Structure formats: structure tokens, C-alpha cells
Amino acid sequence: MLEVGLNHFLVVSSILFSLGVYGVVTRKNAVMVLMGLELILNAANINFIAFAKYGNFGLGGQAMALFVIILAAAEAAIALAIVLNLYKTFSNVNVDEIDKLKE
Amino acid sequence: MSIYDVIFYLFAILTIGSGYLVVTSKNIVHAAFYLLFTLFGVAGLYVLLAADFIAIVQLMVYVGGILILLLFGVMLTNKVTDVKIRTGTIHIIPAVIGTGLLMGVIVSMMLRTNWKSESGEIPFTTMYGLGRILLTDYVLVFELLAMLLLIALIGAASIARRDDE
Amino acid sequence: MSEISIINISIIILLLPLVSFVLLIFFGKKFPKLYLAGTGIVFVALVLSIAVTFGMLTSYSGETLSFSFTWIDFGNVPSIGPLSIELGFEINNVTALMLFVVNLISALVHLYSIEYMRGDIRYTRYFAYLGIFTFSMLGIVITNNLLMMYIFWELVGLSSYLLIGFWFEKDSASDAGKKAFLVNRVGDIGMWIGILILFTHYKTFTFSTIFEQISLGNLPFDSAAALTTAGILIFLGAVGKSAQFPLHVWLPDAMEGPTPVSALIHAATMVAAGVYLLVKIFVILTADAMLVIAVVGGVTAFVAATIALTQNDIKKVLAYSTVSQLGYMVLAVGVGAYAFAFFHLVTHAFFKACLFLGSGSVIHAMHHEQDIRYMGGLRKKMPITYYTFLISTLAISGVPLFSGFLSKDGILAGTLAFGNLTGHWLLPIIGFTVAAMTAFYMFRLVIKTFHGEPRDKEKFAHAHESKWVMTAPLAVLSLLSIFIFYTPNPLSADAGWFLDKWISTPQTVVPSEASFDFMQSGMNKHETGLAQESGIVHSVQYTEAMHHAHYPAMFLSLILAGLGILIAFIFYQWKKVDLEKLTEKLNSLYKFSLNKWYIDEFYHATFISGTLKGAGALSWFDYYIIDGIVNASASVTRFVSRLSGWFDTFVVDGLVNFSALFSGFIGLSFRRLQTGKVQTYIVFVVFAVLVLLLFFRPF
Numbered sequence: 001m002l003e004v005g006l007n008h009f010l011v012v013s014s015i016l017f018s019l020g021v022y023g024v025v026t027r028k029n030a031v032m033v034l035m036g037l038e039l040i041l042n043a044a045n046i047n048f049i050a051f052a053k054y055g056n057f058g059l060g061g062q063a064m065a066l067f068v069i070i071l072a073a074a075e076a077a078i079a080l081a082i083v084l085n086l087y088k089t090f091s092n093v094n095v096d097e098i099d100k101l102k103e
Numbered sequence: 104m105s106i107y108d109v110i111f112y113l114f115a116i117l118t119i120g121s122g123y124l125v126v127t128s129k130n131i132v133h134a135a136f137y138l139l140f141t142l143f144g145v146a147g148l149y150v151l152l153a154a155d156f157i158a159i160v161q162l163m164v165y166v167g168g169i170l171i172l173l174l175f176g177v178m179l180t181n182k183v184t185d186v187k188i189r190t191g192t193i194h195i196i197p198a199v200i201g202t203g204l205l206m207g208v209i210v211s212m213m214l215r216t217n218w219k220s221e222s223g224e225i226p227f228t229t230m231y232g233l234g235r236i237l238l239t240d241y242v243l244v245f246e247l248l249a250m251l252l253l254i255a256l257i258g259a260a261s262i263a264r265r266d267d268e
Numbered sequence: 269m270s271e272i273s274i275i276n277i278s279i280i281i282l283l284l285p286l287v288s289f290v291l292l293i294f295f296g297k298k299f300p301k302l303y304l305a306g307t308g309i310v311f312v313a314l315v316l317s318i319a320v321t322f323g324m325l326t327s328y329s330g331e332t333l334s335f336s337f338t339w340i341d342f343g344n345v346p347s348i349g350p351l352s353i354e355l356g357f358e359i360n361n362v363t364a365l366m367l368f369v370v371n372l373i374s375a376l377v378h379l380y381s382i383e384y385m386r387g388d389i390r391y392t393r394y395f396a397y398l399g400i401f402t403f404s405m406l407g408i409v410i411t412n413n414l415l416m417m418y419i420f421w422e423l424v425g426l427s428s429y430l431l432i433g434f435w436f437e438k439d440s441a442s443d444a445g446k447k448a449f450l451v452n453r454v455g456d457i458g459m460w461i462g463i464l465i466l467f468t469h470y471k472t473f474t475f476s477t478i479f480e481q482i483s484l485g486n487l488p489f490d491s492a493a494a495l496t497t498a499g500i501l502i503f504l505g506a507v508g509k510s511a512q513f514p515l516h517v518w519l520p521d522a523m524e525g526p527t528p529v530s531a532l533i534h535a536a537t538m539v540a541a542g543v544y545l546l547v548k549i550f551v552i553l554t555a556d557a558m559l560v561i562a563v564v565g566g567v568t569a570f571v572a573a574t575i576a577l578t579q580n581d582i583k584k585v586l587a588y589s590t591v592s593q594l595g596y597m598v599l600a601v602g603v604g605a606y607a608f609a610f611f612h613l614v615t616h617a618f619f620k621a622c623l624f625l626g627s628g629s630v631i632h633a634m635h636h637e638q639d640i641r642y643m644g645g646l647r648k649k650m651p652i653t654y655y656t657f658l659i660s661t662l663a664i665s666g667v668p669l670f671s672g673f674l675s676k677d678g679i680l681a682g683t684l685a686f687g688n689l690t691g692h693w694l695l696p697i698i699g700f701t702v703a704a705m706t707a708f709y710m711f712r713l714v715i716k717t718f719h720g721e722p723r724d725k726e727k728f729a730h731a732h733e734s735k736w737v738m739t740a741p742l743a744v745l746s747l748l749s750i751f752i753f754y755t756p757n758p759l760s761a762d763a764g765w766f767l768d769k770w771i772s773t774p775q776t777v778v779p780s781e782a783s784f785d786f787m788q789s790g791m792n793k794h795e796t797g798l799a800q801e802s803g804i805v806h807s808v809q810y811t812e813a814m815h816h817a818h819y820p821a822m823f824l825s826l827i828l829a830g831l832g833i834l835i836a837f838i839f840y841q842w843k844k845v846d847l848e849k850l851t852e853k854l855n856s857l858y859k860f861s862l863n864k865w866y867i868d869e870f871y872h873a874t875f876i877s878g879t880l881k882g883a884g885a886l887s888w889f890d891y892y893i894i895d896g897i898v899n900a901s902a903s904v905t906r907f908v909s910r911l912s913g914w915f916d917t918f919v920v921d922g923l924v925n926f927s928a929l930f931s932g933f934i935g936l937s938f939r940r941l942q943t944g945k946v947q948t949y950i951v952f953v954v955f956a957v958l959v960l961l962l963f964f965r966p967f
Contacts, residue, residue, distance in 0.1 A: 003108065004107060004108045004111045006218055007213060007214055007218075008111065008115070009148070009152065010213040010214075011210055011213060011214070012115045012118065012119065012148070014206060014209040014210045014213055015119050015122075015206060015210070016118060016119065016122050016141075016145075017206075017209065018202045018203075018205050018206035018209065019119070019122040019123055019125070019126050019202075020122070020126075021201075021202050021205060021950070021954060022126050022198055022199070022202040023125060023126035024947065024950055025198040025201070025202070025947050025950050025951050025954070026126065026195060026198045026947070027126070027947075029131060029180075029181075030180070031131060031173060031176045031177050031180060032126075032131060032134060033947075034173060034176070035125055035126075035134060035135070035138050035173060036125070036126060038138065038142075038165070038169065038173075039122055039125065039126070039138075039141065042141070042142065042145045042165075045145070045157075045161075046145060046148055046149075046152075049148075049149055049152045049154045049157060050152055052152070052154065053152045053153055053154070054218070055218075055219070056219070058232075058236075059229060059232045059233055059236055060236070060240075062154050062156070062157050062229060062233060063233060063236055063237060063240075063241050065154070065157050066156075066157060066160060066233065066237075067241075067244060067248060069157075069160055069161060069164050069165065070164070070248050070251075070252065071248070071251070072164075072165070072169065073164050073165075073168055073169055073252075073255075074251055074252055074255035075255075076168075076169045076172050076173070077172065077255050077256070077259040078255055078258055078259050078262070080172055080173070080175070080176040080259070080263075081258070081259040081260075081262035081263035082262060083176055083180055084176070084179060084180065084262075084263045085262060085263070086180075087179065087180040092180075093180045093181075095945065095946060095947060096945050096947070098945075099943060099945050197951055198951060201951055201954045201955055201958070202954065204958050205954055205957070205958055208958060208961050208962065209961075212961065
């Protein structure tokens with residue numbers, strides 16, 4: 001095993017990212033999609049923080065991660081509000097049945 | 104192989120395993136809980152990366168706020184009478200292929216690039232440093248984020264409002 | 269009267285009937301009584317013509333007054349030289365007398381027609397046609413050049429056509445009109461070619477100029493043969509217009525027209541135009557031409573007389589009689605008896621017109637019955653008609669004390685003299701034979717119509733004498749058939765003023781080698797031109813021969829006329845001979861005569877059928893070959909257009925449709941990308957990112 005370095009963190013974040021994408025693309029329930037989205041965001045955060053340590057950016061990377069977390073929170077709130085609205089309109093939140101915009 | 108590495112691997116496995124379970128679990132509530140574990144794992148990784156403040160914030164905000172919110176969402180949007188909250192999947196094949204490829208590509212990309220890596224100065228606790236740069240270097244972002252939070256708050260409240268009031 | 273005024277009045281006389289025509293054509297419908305104006309105009313013309321004739325014969329006898337003007341001046345035509353066409357009028361004794369004759373008969377016919385044509389639906393137009401005819405005839409009379417003569421010649425033919433076919437509801441009438449016009453046309457072609465021969469050489473149409481040129485020795489194309497040809501060709505026009513054999517076939521058919529028309533046109537004036545033409549060009553006729561003319565005239569006279577023997581329609585008898593008498597006139601010109609030819613023209617005009625109008629009176633009284641087999645005994649019912657008819661018949665038969673005797677006698681003497689001088693003895697024989705036949709058939713007509721018992725009692729009962737407007741012309745004309753107007757001596761014409769003072773044979777201008785010896789006088793040709801002084805009688809030779817022939821001819825003609833009348837009386841009045849048996853014995857001859865020698869049938873079988881067959885062949889050619897080519901090209905075009913249409917529909921449109929389908933197909937295929945699901949789009953994004961990453965290889 002190699003000594004843990006930047007690459008390991010990057011690999012972890014990449015895997016997490018891919019899993020998040022998979023979740024977003026695959027899941028039927030809107031809330032599950034949001035969970036996948038959280039995974040993506042977290043993966044990005046890991047990246048930021050890893051570079052903050054191993055790069056030469058000082059604490060900028062961590063500040064960035066902080067901002068991401070805040071934004072994620074705000075976004076989660078809004079998203080769930082929308083999901084609630086969806087639920088009210090369609091009585092279910094299966095995203096594949098919400099295709100009114102298709103041709 | 105120092106303890107650092109072992110802990111790293113532990114947390115890494117936790118994170119990735121939970122992440123995998125999140126996206127493949129059929130039960131929404133299970134998925135939510137796996138997400139909890141993922142977030143914990145990520146927080147642990149943060150600690151290993153000497154970002155203590157961020158780790159705590161992660162736990163507080165993500166786990167304590169967002170996850171609860173998600174659970175609320177789960178509960179409010181599913182017919183809770185059904186004990187087993189099942190959820191299906193779509194587009195499995197293309198998604199698997201696509202994300203598999205994506206993962207492969209990104210990982211290889213990460214591994215191949217020559218990162219200029221040099222360990223910078225990390226203070227013992229990052230809290231003060233963060234606080235300071237938030238109000239000096241990134242003050243604009245800080246303010247904007249504050250406004251954003253306000254807007255998000257109002258927006259969420261108004262969107263989710265019941266109409267028959 | 270001055271020269272100018274005579275010419276001017278003559279032109280006025282010419283134009284007056286034209287005025288009548290124009291008035292009646294344009295205003296006839298509005299004013300039904302306008303025919304009286306037409307008749308009045310013609311009577312005015314008559315009075316003027318009497319004045320002109322009187323002036324001419326007293327003051328300018330022997331002279332020729334002329335007036336000409338340039339019609340077209342072509343200037344200098346390349347390879348021909350200066351060319352200009354002059355037209356004009358000329359009056360001499362012959363012209364003046366002819367003016368009188370034409371106007372008198374036209375006026376009398378107008379008067380007569382007022383009663384005869386009463387009740388006809390195209391009453392006014394009839395008088396208009398009479399007007400245009402008179403105008404055309406007068407044009408022929410007073411013109412001084414061949415071109416104008418030809419123009420008026422054609423106009424006369426047109427008027428004849430209009431008047432013959434006046435009752436065109438009857439097929440026979442319209443056919444007769446067409447026949448007249450077409451047969452005339454055949455003659456006119458010859459005439460026009462003859463005129464052109466002269467024009468090409470002399471570059472002028474004027475008579476006097478041509479005559480002068482010939483007298484100076486300038487022959488057309490420098491050959492007497494050409495002059496003969498020109499003469500014969502112009503004579504062809506006379507053959508057509510004056511109904512000579514073989515173009516006589518139109519005249520009997522022309523009897524389909526109203527009887528006054530027959531009187532005016534086909535007895536007195538139009539048919540006389542041919543003789544008048546010959547009289548005008550007499551001086552350029554060579555010996556050969558004259559012989560041809562004489563033979564044609566003789567044959568005509570004989571053939572027509574034989575046909576007239578057996579005809580049963582009054583008007584047909586008179587028609588064939590006219591043809592026969594015209595033959596006489598042409599014969600007279602041919603044998604050189606110029607003065608007698610014209611004399612006979614004048615006398616014939618009067619008595620033939622009287623005969624026709626008389627027959628019209630009979631037909632009118634018998635309610636349009638024309639077959640003499642149904643007549644008889646009309647003497648008692650229609651005395652005036654009978655006596656005038658009788659006087660005219662005596663004239664035509666050559667009985668002394670009447671005008672016809674004088675003129676016919678002169679012609680016969682001329683033929684005898686000609687036979688003496690040239691040895692052509694057949695002509696006098698024919699002449700005398702025809703005289704006998706004429707007397708016979710005319711008296712047959714009189715006896716069958718007026719004497720004896722009526723054969724159709726019903727029609728006879730209704731018959732009555734005609735009104736004065738019809739009998740007055742009869743009286744005038746029969747009066748003019750008596751000798752007293754022409755000479756004091758009833759038996760001899762030479763002493764009379766007509767022949768002595770008024771008409772004298774002009775000097776011929778044909779060079780001596782081409783003319784008969786007796787035609788020339790002893791004078792030098794160069795000094796006696798023509799034009800102004802035509803008082804020279806032809807040569808001493810001829811005068812002597814005529815003198816010798818005079819008495820024998822007179823006796824012979826008296827005997828033959830008497831014989832003819834006697835036989836007529838034997839056959840028809842006293843009925844001493846059984847006509848039925850005689851007819852049976854001579855059946856083939858009888859049939860031959862009755863059917864007009866089958867000439868019409870012969871023409872039909874040869875010329876008409878030939879022309880029709882030729883036309884049929886040409887039309888077949890046109891229909892199948894030419895139209896075939898046109899139709900074939902049309903079919904080819906249609907076929908080609910069908911091909912290109914197919915090409916257009918399947919290939920071109922196919923391409924267009926295919927591209928449209930293709931676009932639609934692609935569009936439909938791509939439509940499935942729009943699933944409306946966000947996750948699908950995210951998958952696409954992922955793939956896109958992958959592609960980018962793999963393509964650009966930033967790592």
C-alpha cells in the first residue's frame with residue numbers, strides 16, 4: 001500500500017462522484033435523486049479540502065468547502081419544497097412520470 | 104503503514120460502501136440512513152485532512168440539517184401506510200455503463216495528472232484562519248451567501264406553503 | 269354643245285345610276301317608295317343621253333372626244349422605263365348611240381319592273397341592282413382604255429350574278445347565277461391575258477395609243493402572231509360575255525332571273541357588251557383572228573338556232589334566239605361587216621327587249637306559267653302584248669319594213685362578200701340556214717302562244733292585259749323596230765343615215781401582211797392614223813363585193829324567211845302535218861335538240877367532274893397527309909410530354925418526397941431523445957463529458 005497522499009483522496013472523491021451520478025440518473029424517487037446529489041456535492045468537497053491540504057492554497061480550499069456546504073443546505077431546502085409541491089400536484093414523486101415537457 | 108493510512112482506509116471504505124448502498128438500496132429510509140453513514144465517513148476524511156472546523160460543520164449542517172430535511176421529505180412524500188417503501192430504478196444499463204466509464208475516466212485522470220503537491224502550512228486549528236479569511240478575502244461571498252440563505256429560507260417557505268390558507 | 273360639256277354630261281350619265289344604287293341600298297328599307305326615285309334618276313340619265321347623242325351626231329359626227337387623266341404614275345421603273353397608267357373616257361358615234369340604247373332600255377325596264385315585281389320581298393333591292401348594272405354597262409361604253417373596260421366588265425358580271433340569282437331561295441336560281449359568273453370568268457381570263465400582252469408591250473391600256481402604235485408598225489413582241497393571239501384572247505372575253513359557243517351554256521340558265529332582267533341584261537345590253545368590245549378593237553384584228561371570230565360566231569348561230577326549234581319554255585326559246593343572234597353579230601365582225609354588226613346590235617337590242625318584256629307580260633298574265641304548251645288564244649285577251657310581240661317577231665325574222673330585215677340582210681350580204689373574197693363558203697351557208705330557222709321558231713312561238721284555242725282553260729280565264737306601265741315600254745320598243753328610224757328606204761340600209769352618216773367602218777391598223785386584202789384602203793397607213801378621222805370606209809374591194817352581194821343576199825333571205833314562216837304556219841296554225849309522227853321519225857334529232865346538244869352534260873362529265881375529282885384528291889392529300897403530319901407531330905408531342913410527365917412524377921417528385929420522408933424519419937428518430945425526463949438528459953450530459961474527456965485527453 002502506498003503512502004496515503006493526494007491521489008488517494010482524489011480517488012475516493014471520484015468514486016463517490018460516480019456513485020452520486022449513478023444515483024441521480026438511476027433513481028425513480030425524487031428524494032433519492034436529491035440524496036445522490038448530496039453525494040456529488042460531498043465528493044466535490046473532499047476534492048477541495050484535499051487540495052487545500054496538499055496544494056498551496058492555504059485555507060481557500062476549506063473556505064470553498066464551507067461555502068459548498070452552505071449552498072447545499074439552501075439548495076436542499078428549496079429542492080424539498082419543490083418536491084413537496086410536486087407531491088401535491090402528482091400525488092407521487094416518481095421523476096420518470098413527470099415528463100410533461102416531452103414532445 | 105501508519106495509523107494514518109489505516110484510519111484513512113477505514114473511513115474511505117465506510118464512505119464508499121455507504122455511498123454504494125445509498126444508491127442501490129430499495130428502501131428509501133434505509134437509503135437515508137446509509138447516507139448518514141456516508142456523511143460521517145466524509146467528515147472523518149475531513150479530519151484526516153486537517154479540516155477540523157469543516158468536519159464539525161459537515162456534521163452539524165449536513166447530518167443534523169440536511170439529512171433530517173431529507174427524512175422529512177421522505178416521510179411527507181410517500182404514503183407512510185406502506186411499511187416497505189419501495190422505490191424502483193430506471194435506466195440501469197446505460198447508467199451503469201456511463202457511470203462506470205465516467206468513474207474509470209475520472210480516476211485515471213486523477214491518477215495520471217502530475218499534481219504539484221506540496222504540503223502547505225496547516226495550523227493546528229483552522230477555525231480562526233477560516234473566520235479571518237471569511238471576513239477579509241471572501242467577504243463578498245460571505246455576504247452573498249447570507250443573502251442567499253435568507254432568500255432560500257423565504258423561498259422554501261413560500262413554495263412549500265399550503266394553498267388553502 | 270361644247271366638247272367638254274359632252275364629256276362632262278357623259279360622266280354624269282355614268283354616275284347617275286350609281287347614285288340610284290347607293291340610295292336604294294342604304295335607304296331602301298326606310299323609304300319603300302324610293303324605287304320611284306331610282307326610276308326617275310334613270311329617266312333623267314336617258315334624257316341626258318339623248319342630248320349627248322344628239323350633240324355628238326350633229327356636231328361631232330365622225331370625231332372622237334376624249335378625256336384622260338393619270339391614275340398611277342410609277343415614275344421610272346427599273347428595267348422597264350417610265351411607267352404610268354392613264355385612264356379616261358372617250359365618246360364617238362358608236363359610243364353615243366350605245367349610250368342611248370343602254371339608257372333607253374334600262375329606263376323602260378325600270379318602268380316595266382314597277383308592275384312586274386310588285387309584291388316581291390326584295391322589291392327595292394331589285395331596283396338597286398338594276399342601278400348598279402346600268403352604271404357598270406355605261407362604264408364599259410364610255411371608257412377609253414382596256415383596264416377600265418375590264419373593271420366594268422367584271423362589275424357587269426357581278427350585277428348579272430346578283431340579278432340572275434335574285435330569287436335565291438330557289439336552288440335553280442342561285443345555281444344559275446353561279447354558273448353565269450363562273451362561265452364568264454373563263455372568258456375573262458383569256459381577256460385579261462390578252463390585255464396584259466398588249467400592256468406589256470405598249471405599256472399603256474389606252475385604245476387610241478395602242479392603235480396608233482400598231483399603225484406605226486410597232487407590233488406586240490414584234491410579231492403578227494402575237495397580235496393575233498392578243499386579239500383572239502380578248503375575243504375570249506366576248507365569247508364569255510356574249511354567250512358564244514362553247515361558253516353559251518350560262519345564258520339559257522340565266523332565264524331563272526326575273527323577266528325584265530332577262531330583257532335588260534340578256535337581250536339588249538350585257539350580252540351586247542362582247543360585240544361592243546369587238547367593235548372597239550376591230551382595227552387590231554388580224555385576218556386569222558377575224559376568221560376565228562367568224563367561225564365561232566357562225567357555229568354559235570347554228571347550234572343555238574337548232575336548239576331553239578324544240579324548246580317549250582317561252583324564255584328558253586328567246587334565250588337561244590339571243591345566243592343565235594349574238595352569233596350573227598360576232599359573225600358579222602368576223603367577216604368585216606363592222607357597220608352591220610353594230611347595226612344589228614342596236615336593232616336586236618330593241619326587238620329582243622320587246623320580245624322579252626312581251627313574254628314577261630304573258631307570264632305575268634298566266635300567273636307565272638312559262639310553258640307554251642299550256643298557252644294559246646291569248647291574242648284576244650292581250651291585244652297590245654300580241655301586236656308588239658308580232659312586230660318584234662317580224663323584225664327578228666327578217667321581214668321587210670322592219671329594222672331587223674335591214675341589219676340581218678346586211679350581215680348576210682357581208683358573209684356572201686366574204687365568201688366571194690376569201691373562198692370560205694360555209695359561213696354564208698350557215699348564215700342563211702339560220703335565217704330560215706329563226707323565222708320558223710319565232711313564228712312557232714307566236715302561234716302557240718297567241719293563236720288557236722287556249723290549252724289551259726283555267727289560266728286563260730284569269731288572263732288579262734297588263735297595266736300601262738308594262739305595255740308602254742312594249743309599245744316604244746316595237747316602234748323602234750320599224751324601219752323608219754334607220755333609213756328612208758325600207759329595203760336598203762345603205763342610203764339610210766344610220767349607215768351612211770353615223771357608223772362607218774374604221775381603217776384597220778393591222779399591217780398588210782396580216783390582214784385581209786379587202787380590209788385596207790389605198791391610202792398610206794402612216795398618214796391616216798386612227799382616232800380623230802375615221803370617216804374612211806374600208807377598201808374599194810370590199811365595198812364592191814358588198815354591193816355585188818347585196819341583192820342576191822336580199823332575195824335569198826326573203827325567200828328563206830318566207831319559207832320558215834310558211835312551215836311554221838303549216839305545222840302549228842293549220843296543223844296540216846302530224847307532228848307526233850314527225851317527232852317519232854326524227855326522234856334522235858329531236859332529243860338532241862331538246863337537250864341542248866347535251867353540252868351541259870358533256871361539260872359536267874369532263875370539266876366539272878374533273879375539277880371535283882381533282883379537288884377531292886387534293887383534299888384527301890390535305891386530310892390524310894398534311895393533317896396526318898400535323899396529327900402525328902401532335903401525337904409525338906403528347907407522347908414526349910407523357911414521358912417527361914412520368915419522369916417528373918416519379919423521379920423528380922420522388923427525390924423531393926424521399927428527402928422529405930428522410931427528414932421526417934430522422935426527426936422522428938431524434939424525437940425519442942426528448943423524453944421529458946431530467947435523468948435522461950443527465951445521462952446524455954455524462955456521456956458528453958466522457959466523450960470530451962476521452963477526445964481531448966487532458967490527462
